[in-house]
Amino acid sequence: MEYQGINFKDVSISINDHAVLHGINIDLEKGKSYAIMGPAGSGKTSLLKAIAGKLFPKNGKINKVGSIEFVPSDYKFHRFVGAVYQYYQQRYHAHDSELGPTLYEVLQNQVKPMGTIDDRSVELDDPLYDEAHLLNIATSFKIDHLLDRKITSLSTGETRRSLLARSILKQPDFLLLDNPYVGLDKESRMLLNEILSNQVDVSIVLVCGKNDLPAFIDDVIYLKSGAISEEGSLENEEVKIDPALVEKLAFNSQWDFETIVSFNSAKVTYNGEYALKDFSWTVRKGERWALMGPNGSGKSTVISLITADNPQAYRNDIVLFDQKRGTGESIWDIKKKMGFVSAELQLYCEKDIPVWKLVASGLFDTAGLYQELKDSELQTVFNYIRLIGIQDIAERPFNHLSNGEQRLVFLARALVKNPPLLILDEPCQGLDYNQMVHFRELLNQIVVAFDKTLIYVTHYEEEIPACVDKRIDLSEGSVLKIANV
The missing domain is CATH 3.40.50.300 (P-loop containing nucleotide triphosphate hydrolases)
Known part of the structure; x- marks a missing residue:
């Protein structure tokens, strides 16, 4: 029977002169299944793309017998x-x-x-x-x-x-x-x-x-x-956070609100079906919430109403930052008061700008950086870059990064303007366990030091920072339970 498999012999691969894989020797046999694991930036996705024929070796040889679907x-x-x-x-x-x-x-x-x-x-x-x-x-x-x-x-x-x-x-x-x-x-x-x-x-x-x-x-x-x-x-390494840098960035915000978010019997329908039904929830200043629920339970709809991305907000009784929705505020007035991370946001950003510029774009809620920074703004950007631990990639184009590195960049982007509300929609997607723990502890210190209001969306209990003290669970577009953690 003819051999079917994939063989890498001393394979090295570079992307735009940046080495991503080197000296790879593997043999994948037809009939067996494999997992590729390692820290963010270790080359996991690059190896998968090389197997798929999306990346080609600079040195070495790849032999493939059999059809491949990526x-x-x-x-x-x-x-x-x-x-x-x-x-x-x-x-x-x-x-x-x-x-x-x-x-x-x-x-x-x-x-x-x-x-x-x-x-x-x-x-x-x-x-x-x-x-x-x-x-x-x-x-x-x-x-x-x-x-x-x-x-x-x-x-x-x-x-x-x-x-x-x-x-x-x-x-x-x-x-x-x-x-x-x-x-x-x-x-x-x-x-x-x-x-x-x-x-x-x-x-x-x-x-x-x-x-x-x-x-x-x-x-x-x-x-x-x-x-x-x-x-x-x-193996896990000890998480080390620079307390002096955290303290330096924990300046008092100019924002002062009592009610950050309030829904009163909100509903959202698509094609006659409820995505959200009789939904009531209030988030007050300084509260830290975990928003939980299975896929399709309505979490994304709730977030879209808060971030001003859902036009059905105008049909509902919603208060954002002490102001009733639809009473003269612009979308950008709302967005400048929140830092936001989501997988979809990452998909549609500018891809070829340097990391530091993408982080800086969070100051202005734009997809890229379209204006010159003041010296103080530039200093703030690089302080957050150091806080997240991505200073070594600050000058690299965003689209040259691994998935895990890209997510860290967006975490820095969400924090950089020190907004009164942080909305983190599954922020640890693409991060390895160590980086998840690092970010969780880092976020915990920042939220506490800044007295920040937090809405944290995740499917993983272990990702929730210790500062979170309240939890709301959704099911089929309705509130299943609200509880203190």
Whole structure:
């Protein structure tokens, strides 16, 4: 039987003259599954992209026998639907979502051109797959009931399973997954593990953290600084935070509010279905909240109302920073009072500017830096860069960083203007365990020192900083419980 596998022999890879991998020797056998682990910036995603043929060796040789399917780390449909998805992805506008493509149309490559009015005027290629094959895969990935749904209406977990099903439909020998568990609640992670463990005809190679390492993995490849490492080198290190720098940055804010956020029986509907129903919640100055709930429970909708990104805010009784929403304030008046981190924000920022400029853009709530900084502003930017521990990459272009490094940059960006409210929507996505602990402890000291109001969204209990003393749990768009921690 012909050998099927992937072999790296003394492979080194650089991206724009920056070495990301060196001296890599691995042998991935068909029929086995592998995990790639290591600190942020160690080269995990670069190795996965090299296996997929997205990066090419500067030195050494890569031999591949067998088909390979690569699912990128953003787990969004825009890569496959293109301009049509960009047009329909306005998730807060019900009219647009009614016109978007269905999951079935995407999987079968039956997406109509943007703006199609008469379906009879469009000649599409034949469906890619036999109906029975499609239904079988859809059932195994537990998305068969979603085939007629618009892709813009799918939850994070549903989208993740749908994209994996799209790849499995191609019947690859190797399926490459970059952090597939990121952003999923506990139940969704368990379901994904169950589904992946049942894929007996495909070898899975995935990047993950040690807390998400699935039982079906046969071997683990550890990386550190772009090279193969021993497992022992990944042991936790003591978190060291510079107290003098924290104290220096903990200046008194000019903001003074009593009620930061207040919802009174808020509701949000899309296509007649409730995303939020009879939702009441008040966040007062200095309170630190954990916002919890499974995928699809309404957390993102709540955050979109607070950040002024959801137009349905005007239909509701909402108070932000002591002012009733819709009484003359602008979106930018609201945004300048909050520091915000989310995975989607990272997707749509300017990609090729230096790290320090992206951090500085947080002072002005822009996607890039479009004005000259005052000396005091520049000093503040670099103080936060040192606080987060990213001074070594401050001059590098953002798109040359690993996923974990990029997330640290956005954490600094959220803090840099010292806003009265911090909203951190799964801020530790893409970070290894040590960096998660470092940021959690760092954030805890900053929030306490600044007397900051915090809303922290996560699926992982261990990520919640010690300063958090209140918790709200959502379920199906309603409050499940509110409790002190």
